[in-house]
Amino acid sequence: MQIYLPIAEMSINIFLLLAMSGGVGFLSGMFGVGGGFLMTPLLIFVGIPPAVAVATGANQITAASVSGAIAHGRRGGIDYKMGLVLIIGGTIGSYFGAMIFTVLKATGQVDLMISLAYVVFLGSIGGMMFVETVGSILRNRRGDATKAGRRRRTWIDALPFKMRFRTSKMYVSAIMPLAIGGLVGILSAIMGVGGGFIMVPAMIYLLHMPIKVVIGTSLFQITFVTASVTFLHSVNTQTVDVVLALILLIGAVIGAQAGARVGLRLKGEQLRILLAMMVLVVCAKMAVDLVVEPAEHYSVTPVEVIH
Amino acid sequence: MTGLIRYLFLGCLWGCSFIQVAQAERMVTDLSSHIIEITSEFSGTELLIFGAIERGIPQGDGGHAVAIEGLDYDIIVVVQSARHDMIVRRKEQIGPIWANRDFRTLRNVQGYYAITTTRPLDLILSEEKLNRLEAGLEQLEIEFIESTTPAEKKAFRAGFIRNMKAKKLYYQQEGTISILDGILFRAILEFPANMPVGDYQVDVHLIRDGELLLSERSPLEVGKAGLERLIFKFAHEYPPLYGIMAILVALFAGWLGGFLSKKLSG
Numbered sequence: 001m002q003i004y005l006p007i008a009e010m011s012i013n014i015f016l017l018l019a020m021s022g023g024v025g026f027l028s029g030m031f032g033v034g035g036g037f038l039m040t041p042l043l044i045f046v047g048i049p050p051a052v053a054v055a056t057g058a059n060q061i062t063a064a065s066v067s068g069a070i071a072h073g074r075r076g077g078i079d080y081k082m083g084l085v086l087i088i089g090g091t092i093g094s095y096f097g098a099m100i101f102t103v104l105k106a107t108g109q110v111d112l113m114i115s116l117a118y119v120v121f122l123g124s125i126g127g128m129m130f131v132e133t134v135g136s137i138l139r140n141r142r143g144d145a146t147k148a149g150r151r152r153r154t155w156i157d158a159l160p161f162k163m164r165f166r167t168s169k170m171y172v173s174a175i176m177p178l179a180i181g182g183l184v185g186i187l188s189a190i191m192g193v194g195g196g197f198i199m200v201p202a203m204i205y206l207l208h209m210p211i212k213v214v215i216g217t218s219l220f221q222i223t224f225v226t227a228s229v230t231f232l233h234s235v236n237t238q239t240v241d242v243v244l245a246l247i248l249l250i251g252a253v254i255g256a257q258a259g260a261r262v263g264l265r266l267k268g269e270q271l272r273i274l275l276a277m278m279v280l281v282v283c284a285k286m287a288v289d290l291v292v293e294p295a296e297h298y299s300v301t302p303v304e305v306i307h
Numbered sequence: 308m309t310g311l312i313r314y315l316f317l318g319c320l321w322g323c324s325f326i327q328v329a330q331a332e333r334m335v336t337d338l339s340s341h342i343i344e345i346t347s348e349f350s351g352t353e354l355l356i357f358g359a360i361e362r363g364i365p366q367g368d369g370g371h372a373v374a375i376e377g378l379d380y381d382i383i384v385v386v387q388s389a390r391h392d393m394i395v396r397r398k399e400q401i402g403p404i405w406a407n408r409d410f411r412t413l414r415n416v417q418g419y420y421a422i423t424t425t426r427p428l429d430l431i432l433s434e435e436k437l438n439r440l441e442a443g444l445e446q447l448e449i450e451f452i453e454s455t456t457p458a459e460k461k462a463f464r465a466g467f468i469r470n471m472k473a474k475k476l477y478y479q480q481e482g483t484i485s486i487l488d489g490i491l492f493r494a495i496l497e498f499p500a501n502m503p504v505g506d507y508q509v510d511v512h513l514i515r516d517g518e519l520l521l522s523e524r525s526p527l528e529v530g531k532a533g534l535e536r537l538i539f540k541f542a543h544e545y546p547p548l549y550g551i552m553a554i555l556v557a558l559f560a561g562w563l564g565g566f567l568s569k570k571l572s573g
Contacts, residue, residue: 001348002348002349002350002500003347003348004345004346004347004348004349004350004500004535006347006531006534006535006536006538006539006542007538007539007542009501010500010501011349011350011351011500011501059553059554059557060557062554062557062558062561063556063557063558063560063561063564064561065561066557066558066561066562066565067561067562067564067565067566068565070562070565071565108394108396108407108410109406109407111407112404112406112407116404223558227554227557227558230550230553230554230557231547231550231551231553231554232550233550234542234546234547234549234550234553235546235547235550236546238542238543238546238549240542240549240550240553242538242552242553242556243347243538245553245556245557246556246560249557249560249561249564250564253564253565253567253568254568256568257568257571290403290404290405291403291404291405292405293400293405294398294405296466296469296470296473297397297398297399297405297466298395298396298397298398298463298466298467298469298470299395299396299398299407299470300393300394300395300396300467300470300471301393301394301396302391302392302393302394302418302503303391303392303393303394303412
């Protein structure tokens with residue numbers, strides 16, 4: 001059954017969209033990741049204009065993270081003060097990200113930038129995850145124990161503008177969470193991702209936040225920052241397709257339920273290797289598309305009407 | 308189909324009831340629809356363009372018409388959308404990467420252009436006459452806003468037409484119209500789902516013996532309808548409100564989805 005998407009201005013099979021979002025939802029439920037970094041490239045692969053894929057991806061992530069954020073909030077799993085600092089950084093970042101996006105869209109370079117950003121980020125994250133997980137599997141086989149101990153002080157502790165975060169029981173500089181939030185905001189605006197895959201490791205390894213508030217706080221930030229991205233893209237480029245976002249959400253919700261059940265039965269390390277490999281496959285596909293000579297060198301776009 | 312035949316019949320009656328002394332032939336044309344609505348199920352459509360030729364030559368004294376024998380008529384049907392400026396970009400290799408580099412802006416080109424005929428175009432009219440009618444993809448007048456060398460003009464023009472053909476927005480079908488009994492003709496045109504919205508015009512040219520006898524123009528309106536129209540207009544006319552709406556819809560749908568899946572899973 002074909003459905004016409006009003007903003008993407010194209011007709012596409014609704015079952016293809018449901019299958020794709022269901023698949024991504026399944027993986028995100030299984031691995032406990034947002035899945036935006038898989039959803040947006042898939043949308044581009046099936047022919048959705050990249051700008052619409054990114055803006056709509058952000059809109060869909062708002063929907064996908066809100067119920068998780070509420071659930072974590074009820075359980076006390078959100079550090080609201082830290083969340084607020086991350087959101088301030090994220091909003092500023094998303095503003096600049098959306099601005100870069102608008103300028104590049106007008107000069108015809110937005111597709112290239114989206115692909116490059118994906119290749120760089122997916123490549124480095126997937127590679128790191130893969131190496132780290134293989135290493136930890138090898139260590140486990142050999143039976144080495146990881147050394148526990150009090151963490152050492154780093155340059156991060158020396159930054160000014162310190163703030164007290166009661167929920168996380170931390171006293172750190174506000175600059176670091178602002179910068180992390182800002183980076184995530186930029187990525188969200190130009191890649192259509194939530195940015196959890198950057199923020200969660202940053203919160204754990206750079207900020208040393210307690211694990212129990214990391215996921216909740218990250219979801220809390222993602223809900224607000226992707227909402228800001230949705231708003232900015234709606235205003236700047238009119239590329240948010242609500243119909244597409246809703247279809248993707250339906251598939252994602254159903255898929256995530258199934259994925260979460262399967263995920264419980266698999267080992268953490270197997271899961272991480274699988275995820276790392278998938279990230280690398282998507283990255284490789286995008287890299288190949290950039291390097292292989294395209295069959296058609298010319299492309300046509302209508303001149304943007306300035307609003 | 309019976310409705311169509313009735314239209315054709317009425318069309319003929321209407322056509323025959325007029326007397327135009329100045330011209331030897333008369334032609335009546337109509338479309339199966341003057342409005343194409345893009346709704347949520349839209350996946351492209353077809354348009355039937357039909358008409359009738361009255362070949363008789365009315366006599367000055369109002370006597371019976373005399374049919375001309377032995378001469379065949381040709382029909383050219385051109386459907387085109389409103390014109391807008393478009394940008395054509397060319398990918399070039401920069402380091403290992405293929406990226407858009409050079410571009411040209413085309414002034415006022417059709418977003419949709421389809422031509423269908425009774426015979427190959429070059430057999431119907433001379434090149435000069437085809438050019439004047441802009442009949443045929445080869446004959447389209449394409450103007451560049453930036454200064455461009457003739458070789459580049461040719462390359463960008465060819466790239467543009469290839470793109471539009473690949474998207475099924477431009478096409479040329481020669482020899483697909485047949486004229487029944489030398490009187491009735493019909494042409495079927497296809498529109499893809501990505502057709503631009505706006506005002507279209509449908510031109511039907513009647514030709515005999517290398518001479519353009521008559522041209523008939525009918526309007527065609529293509530617009531988004533229903534929810535599609537509402538969403539598109541809302542997004543483009545009130546972007547900030549649309550953004551807020553998109554956020555609220557996402558928040559509500561996300562909350563509802565979470566609520567339902569919690570209920571279902573226990």
